Amino acid sequence: MMPEPKAPDLGLVRALAHVLGLPLDDARIGAVQQILAGQLAAGLSLPPEELRGIEPATVLLVAWE
């Protein structure tokens, strides 16, 4: 059973920013946490089972010829 995905909390965002050296003051943590949570949720709408066997689009155009 896979655990349910959860939105990142403020502490996690603060810790990640700290580890990555991103200067993120306390006044901005909430706003960034909201955007990040939204993006992570949107990313989960791309279901891994639908992408089985699919490689990333590192070649930028489908070879149509």
Add this chain to the structure above:
Amino acid sequence: MTVLSAPWSLSITEAALQIRAGDLKPSNLVRSTLSRIEQLDPLVRAFVVVDRQGALARAAELDAEQAHGVIRGPLHGIPIAVKDIFDVKGFATGCGSRAYEGRPPAAEDSTAVARLRAAGAVIVGKSTSHELACGVYTPPTRNPWNLDRIPGGSSGGSGAALAAGMVLGATGSDTGGSIRIPAALCGVVGIKPTYGRVSRAGVAALSWSLDHIGPLARSVDDAALLLTAMVGADPRDRTASTRQPPDLSTDSVDSLKGVRIGVPRTLFYDGIEPAVQSAVERARLTLVDLGAAVVDLEIPELAWTLAAEFTIVLSEAASYHEELLRTRAQDIGEEVRGLLEAGSLLPAVQYLRAQRARTRIQEAVHAAFASQKLDVLLAPTLPATAAMANQASLHFGEHEEDVTGAFVRTTAPFNLTGLPVVAVPAGLSPEHLPVGLQFAGRPFDERMVVHVARLYERESGWPLEYREPVGLQAGESPV
């Protein structure tokens, strides 16, 4: 009362004919547009900088060539605006951000600008960009059709300058719609060519794998002339295509007999203003009258567009601006700064998931073209007309959607697929705001999308002569 025969009101095609015939001097054309800018830019605010002296000096050189019978081509003496994310030699590239202040002037032109200059274009100034090319509002620029509304973005200054008659052509970049969104909202034409068709060298990136460079103009013919000058291989950009440049000259075929056009329903009609929907339906009838076969189709994978687009843009933009975020974050506006900071924290697996979804979208669109034997797709450029400058969301019946998401929803499919697109005006809404539609074609088949857009433009009733936007007729005071 505006005199419509004034040089600034000419199309590139008309001006080129007069210049070739010796009836118009480049310096007169440039002087006319500079006067127009002086008159209207305090109202529209489409320019970051106007290079009056440089433009007149260059025009004088082109006058001299003309006097000696040397005409470089259809862009000889044509005044254009360059979006302020393109390097223009001698000018600092501002990218619409305080975080870029203090940078030295560019040492050389971006490749696209160098090619336009070599073709004879005269750069009269740099047009505004939404901050770091990451947004659709482009403050402080105002939409000439209604000064309370946005011009779109991120190439908003280019769209507004064209609609106001301040230039005859302009450059733009398009990562999730940034050429086509201002084209639609300002009632002008924009071409997002195939990924790699125009070099990105010397243009600030937003997202390397999604950025496209292209022109905006007031007609399909004019945009095609600009694009023809911009294309080609470039050792400064390893993604620039080495393919033969497209032949975008007009041809004698005046019907679309044998052309098959697909109308993808998924995503594009998930929320749409009635005026836009009517315009697309009218366009469909026009295309059928011209002889095209038009078929509806579903491409369910397009539903992943926004998730894939935003994940890729935020991740790549955060990487491109990593140093800026560490050293000058306080100088980046709140909205864009938050997006970049969030992008910095997205997991690599999510980025790759988005790029894998992109592959699925590319394959699905390819399959639709192949199975239906399509030449182009027809879609609304945007689901709505220009939003108010302070408007955060749009309402489609019961459904509410944020402005940026709604606009990118209908443009980003063609960034993810890299397909060439021409965005054209398709009339006015009851509020006298432009409505646009777009034609997307097979990779590197710019010739077909330009052909279809050109014939549609001729038949659609959108006037090809300069049309003064309603917002400029009220005689409002500058702000």
